[in-house]
Amino acid sequence: MKDKCFVLIGFICACVSAYAQPATTLLYKNSFDTPASLADWKMEGPGVAKVEGGRLLIHSKWADDLERLDGQIDLLKDGGGKYYPFIEQWVKEREPESLPKYVLDFHKPGQFSGGHIQFWNKHAHPENFLIRLKFQAANPYPLHMVTFCGRGVNGEDVLDPKLAPRFGLAAQYMYGDIQNYRISYWAGSRGTSNMRRAPGRQLTAEEKGDVPRIALKREVQLEIFRWNGHVVFRCDGEKLVDWIDDEPFGDGFFALRLMASAKGWYDDYEVYELNEDPFAYAGKGENITSRLSAQRDVPQPKDVIDGKFIVVGNPEPEGKLYRDVINTYKGNPVYRFEASPKVNRVELTTCYASNLEGFSERELSDLSELANLYLKNDQGHYGDTITYEWNARFPEPLKEDAKGIFAQWHGRPDRTLVITPEGERKILPTAEYIALRKSMKVTDEHIGIDPKTDKPNGWKFDGSAGGPIAAFKFQDGHMCLLVRNDPNARSDNTVRIKPKPVVRREQAKGNKTGACIFEKPIAEVPIDKWINFKVQIKYSKYSLDHDVPLESGFVKVWMDGEPVVDWTGDIGKNDEKGPYFKYGIYKPGADGFMVDCAGFTQTFE
Known part of the structure; x- marks a missing residue:
């Protein structure tokens, strides 16, 4: 799910209070949803850049040919010398007119050294910045690099036509007429993340540690912090480079750089101006004031948080939400939810109005009237097996009588x-x-x-949804997980199922059922410590013509990798559209509470 945004944000952030300068100001973001998003970038060298599946796929035009040489030469070894003869031969055979571009006269004159690419973003970043982007390797071969603070040695725009032409050759960026920093990663057998300063190709940092190999299977979050010459490069929250330049460059331009055999996907490129020292920051992050109805409102791009969520619930001062991109957890922004006793909810929901292309204004108005604008948001169906994973932290001690839901799965009734x-x-x-x-x-x-x-x-x-299908909550001195089953195609909202820990673990009314399938005393819940939740649910299967489940389901739960639930039974609701996930705070008790959440994935089996 994407926020379909590739805009220059500028000075004002609509979600931040005007009277308080935030620690970070979002200046630019690009989520690579359409080919038009590539207009903000400039390729140097024989590169291929295209939008594929809502992400940027980037590689040299020679990468596919080089992949076919695997086994003949060691592509995992850093450096291009092993494959330059092959690329040179291909250039001579297929495009001999390009051969002069791959040979320099000022560095190793006459030697072929081409095939690599440099992809510049056309918008300058500030002197003190945070850059965030997602990366997934499309093959195991090195190198991938990020370049930043790029400018001509006299301060020119890095794309100024007065500068010498460049065609992706390393020496043009390390020994030419531009200044920049460069961090290389996904380094194959080298196994390090290196940082260099140019001109001069000065090796400033060579850290033991690299982007982990899991990046072949999933996206990882890259972060580059720069404050007064202090540079930190992180992957999924792990520090890979930490270096201070005593004579730092100023602002400049950012680029992705790939050697000829490398190939990868990039996504969600974001540039923030830093207004405070990030290495000493202890705040909560940006104050998010947007509030919408998932069922009745069509969100604008600025309302979609990290391409996944919108905020539902009470506005300030009763319900507060902060987003921290400085002190992240494993690279994920940390969302701080705070609720007073007056709050009904303040949550991030994965389901909202989207994919509404082709609907007329009248049709959208009717869907809003029915609280059904989210009908095209695909969250799966009953009968599916879906795995959800996220992280939660309770920053303050919880009272023994704490109440409220901090994560839930909610149904979508058949409104018509x-x-x-x-x-x-x-x-x-x-x-x-x-x-x-x-x-x-x-x-x-x-x-x-x-x-x-x-x-x-x-x-x-049809009646209302009749409560969450499943929920993690605080109740009766416990943290517990409740599940419900309503096999009736036409719901009866007057019949409520309310299982409880200890005293009423199972409950049935008519053919509605519910169960408390996990409970843990509140006194044993870790405080100010991250908990990883992984929940696999196979939803029961239903039919419009039958008020009984056709197939039973199951729920499995792991907390910090330890199995805590393995339950089989009926879970779900007899509706066409599958349920959706939310986290935050819903119906807190008399004292309210706060919770931090970070990361979220939803995997269909």
Whole structure:
């Protein structure tokens, strides 16, 4: 899920209070959702850059040919000397007119050294900055690099046509007429992250440690901090480079650099100006004031948090949310939720209005009226097996009588489901459903009333979602996990299932069921320590025509890698659309509480 944003943000951040300067100011972001996002970048060298699956895929045009040489030469070894003869031969055979571009006259004159690429962002970054971007390797071969503070040696824009032409050759960036810092990673058998300063190719840092090999399987978060010459490079929160330049460069330009055999995906490039020393920062982060209805509002790009969430719930001062990109957890922004007793909720939800292209204004208005604008957001279906993973921390001691939900899975009712006077179950088109509802009165029990006779007319409508399908919460002196099952296609919101730890671990009313499948005394919950939650749910399968589960489900839970739940039973709701995940605070007790959350993944089996 993406925020479809590649904009220069500028000085004002709409979510931050005007009277307080934040520690970070977002200046630019690019989430590589469409080919148009590449207009902000300039390729030097024989590069391929394209948007694929909502990410930037980048590599040299020679990378595929070099991959076919694996086994013939050691591609994992750092340096291009082993494959330059092959690229030189290919250039002579396929594009001989390009051969002069790959040979320099000022550094190792006459020697072929081409095939590498440099991809510049056209917007300058400030002197003190934080740059964040996601990386996933598309092959195991080195090197990947980031270049920053790039300018001509006399302060020119790095893309100034007065500077000498460049075609991706290393010496053009290390010994030419531009100044820059460069950090290399994904270094193959070298196994280090190196930092250099140019001109001069001065090796300033050679750290034992590199981007981990897990980057072949999933994205990792890269972070570059720079404050008054102090540079720190991190991957998933782990420090790989830490160096201080006593004569630092000023602001400049950022680039991705890849050697000829390397290939990778990049995403969510963000540039922040730092207004405080990040290495001494102890604040909470940016104050997020946006609040929306997931069911009734269409979010703007600025309302979508990290391409995954929108904020739902009470505004300040009762409900507060902060986003910290300085003191992250494993590279993930830390979200601090704070709730007073007056708060109903302040949460980040993964499900909101999206994928609405092609809907007319009237159709969007009708969907909003029905609280159903999120109907096209794909969160899976009942019968699916989905694994959710996130991290939570409780920064302050919890009282024995603490109450409230800090993570939940919520259903999406079939808003237009009806039972006709003849007993037929139907899901109506939105406009037809609205017209039908307006033709009669409807009771709190969702029974149609003839406006002329004031008596039931035989029409019945679906009830509310009836509470979370599953929830981690504090209740009765415990942290617990509750699950629910409602196999009725037409929900009855007057029947509530409320299992409890210890005293009522299972409950049934009619064919609705619920269970408390995990409980831990509040006194044993770690304080100010991160807890990793991994929850695998196979949702029960249902049918519109049957008010019983067709297939049972299961729930498995790991906390910090330790299995704590392995439960089998019915979980879910008889609706067409699958449930969605939220974390934060919902219905806190008399004292409220706070929770930090970081990271979120949702994997379909």
